[in-house]
Amino acid sequence: MKLLAIYFFLLGLSVIAVQAYARAEECIFRKLYGRDADICRGGLEVLYPELGDVGCTYIPKCSQYRKRITKEWNSPYVRYQKADRNKQYVLIMVDPDAPSRANPKYRYWRHWIVINIGGADLKTGRVQGHVLSDYIPPTPPSRSGYHRYQFQIYEQPEYEAISLSTEEKAFSGSWNMENFVYQFRLGAPVASTQFLTANYRD
Missing domain, CATH: 1.20.5 (Single alpha-helices involved in coiled-coils or other helix-helix interfaces)
Incomplete structure (x- = not known):
């Protein structure tokens, strides 16, 4: 006994x-690897409460982080310490995997665009400028797998009047990001990163 x-x-x-x-x-x-890590360049940091810099990582399930990044937290700090104080920048956040990575028919889903960001603000992570698209938190649909949330920083050309068309404002999905970048002569991003997360109920 x-x-x-x-x-x-x-x-x-x-x-x-x-x-x-x-x-x-x-x-x-977990850090991203392979092709998913290729976008992580230039030293761009994306900082959420408690998580810190989520650039080039998977958002873990613990502490309800996936739910909190979707439901609770506002826009992150986006810090680019190599920014030139005398220049202005454009921030673009998109989801290329809408509604899923296997069937991205609504690529790119626009999550945030801010223009006229001063280099000094970008150095500290305070994204202050003119908002073209309000911040939409990561909201991957249930059972759609991991989604990539990409952040790109561009130097803003002087005297360029950047805007969205009426049609673009009406719908965030199926956004032609390449055309936007070309139209306003943004060139290649000076820094970029992404994180991956899945629906918190999965």
């Missing part, structure tokens, strides 16, 4: 240890 009690005691300890390990595993911030 004593051996049986010891057996169940040890079994209970092992179950607790496995559960603790599983919880700890969920909280690991």
